[in-house]
Amino acid sequence: MVILKTSQEILKMRKSGKITAAVLAMMGQLARPGVTTGELDRKAEQLILDMGGKPAFKGYMDYPSTLCTSVNDEVIHGMPGDRVLEEGDILSIDTGAVLEGFCSDAAVTLPIGDISEDASRLIETTRRSLEEGIEAAKAGGRLGDIGCAVQSVAEGAGYSVVREFVGHGIGRKMHEPPNVPNYGAKGTGIRLVGGMTLAIEPMVNQLSHQVKVDDDGWTVRTKDGGLSAHFEHTVAITDEGIILLTVL
Amino acid sequence: MSECEEVKLGQLVISKMGRDRGRLCVIVRRLDDRAVLVADGRAHKFSRPKRKNVKHLIRLNNVDERLEEKLTKGIEVTDQEIAETLDGYRAKD
Numbered sequence: 001m002v003i004l005k006t007s008q009e010i011l012k013m014r015k016s017g018k019i020t021a022a023v024l025a026m027m028g029q030l031a032r033p034g035v036t037t038g039e040l041d042r043k044a045e046q047l048i049l050d051m052g053g054k055p056a057f058k059g060y061m062d063y064p065s066t067l068c069t070s071v072n073d074e075v076i077h078g079m080p081g082d083r084v085l086e087e088g089d090i091l092s093i094d095t096g097a098v099l100e101g102f103c104s105d106a107a108v109t110l111p112i113g114d115i116s117e118d119a120s121r122l123i124e125t126t127r128r129s130l131e132e133g134i135e136a137a138k139a140g141g142r143l144g145d146i147g148c149a150v151q152s153v154a155e156g157a158g159y160s161v162v163r164e165f166v167g168h169g170i171g172r173k174m175h176e177p178p179n180v181p182n183y184g185a186k187g188t189g190i191r192l193v194g195g196m197t198l199a200i201e202p203m204v205n206q207l208s209h210q211v212k213v214d215d216d217g218w219t220v221r222t223k224d225g226g227l228s229a230h231f232e233h234t235v236a237i238t239d240e241g242i243i244l245l246t247v248l
Numbered sequence: 249m250s251e252c253e254e255v256k257l258g259q260l261v262i263s264k265m266g267r268d269r270g271r272l273c274v275i276v277r278r279l280d281d282r283a284v285l286v287a288d289g290r291a292h293k294f295s296r297p298k299r300k301n302v303k304h305l306i307r308l309n310n311v312d313e314r315l316e317e318k319l320t321k322g323i324e325v326t327d328q329e330i331a332e333t334l335d336g337y338r339a340k341d
Contacts, residue, residue, distance in 0.1 A: 022262045025308060029308060
């Protein structure tokens, strides 16, 4: 069952989203060669608490951290720790906050120092695929419109989209129906209506779309070792248009 | 960021405390070592900026040079200019 949100509830999610956006803005300042992913995680948690929220990921299905930090061939759910970021790495940071009972969820992929042109093109394409996916989300449209837009941008640039992990509805819970795949056909899937709140999150791989999960049970990486990028926003669909919830 | 010791006019900041938490603003005046005035051109107009403790701000590395120059020289800045500068940053992010 898709849970539709009232405008008051969307306003609460917007407040929660501002915390998530602030964390990602701060991470953009801090992520540089020589810093460990664990240090980023501690600063992120402190900021969320300072802003009156709670980390949404910590404790979720026993996940131990505030951030997911996925480096290079890691797609998502990389766990912060002692890994030292190096010049040329790309770092995907995914995080979420809970405020007044409502969750928000967003991600960015950041360049660490100077990165290769290939890596930079992957990041820009993934960012653009999210923008196009958001652009395609309209009340009256279909869920498949979003996936189709994301997939067209990613595959149009010669990349592939991950199939095993998808975006999701979000609200009082981190994951609510419906699933929001990053692939699909225009005009298919459930109808999008005002009050839906979705986390749209393209995961785009440089080479094949196939992924595998590490022995830690969390870290997802590309099977072929190619790079992967990830961008995400929580959005609200309203009859007046789409509202980005995880922006400053 | 908090690592960046110096507070600059025209520097972009995010409020992390108070009713405006999460709001992107720009520093328009330094009051003392601990406090600044910030504006975003909308909720906090340039004519009535908000006083903030610097500890309650996330200081970004972004300093808008055009605003910095005007603010340093004491030239009037419009709310529209501030709002557009902040929108430009949001769009990039």
